[in-house]
Amino acid sequence: MKKRYSEEQIIKAIKEHEAGAKVDDICRTLGISTGTFYNWCSKYAGLEVNEAKRLRELEAENNKLKKLLAEKLLEVEAMKDALSKKW
Numbered sequence: 114m115k116k117r118y119s120e121e122q123i124i125k126a127i128k129e130h131e132a133g134a135k136v137d138d139i140c141r142t143l144g145i146s147t148g149t150f151y152n153w154c155s156k157y158a159g160l161e162v163n164e165a166k167r168l169r170e171l172e173a174e175n176n177k178l179k180k181l182l183a184e185k186l187l188e189v190e191a192m193k194d195a196l197s198k199k200w
Contacts, residue, residue, distance in 0.1 A: 116144065120165035123153050130154070 126139050130150075140150050157165055 118143070118145075120157070120169070121162050123157050124160060124162055124165060126150070127154055127157055 122143075126143060129139055130136060136147055136150055140147050143150075160168065
């Protein structure tokens with residue numbers, strides 16, 4: 114079963130590690146692998162909880178904008194194809 118951890122839990126675990134706790138102990142208590150923990154560190158290291166929430170919001174907005182751009186580019190290509198044909 115895949116568990117989802119909140120930003121608060123992730124940042125708390127990273128701060129425990131920075132305070133001197135061993136990675137293996139943190140991973141054991143959370144039930145995650147060390148690879149997952151280090152991925153969290155690369156993404157959330159140095160962030161506070163409110164900054165992490167803002168990061169998630171920006172990523173969601175960025176994905177939405179990318180989808181809109183892709184749809185518009187597809188529309189433009191379809192219009193070019195339709196206009197280039199001779200009737």
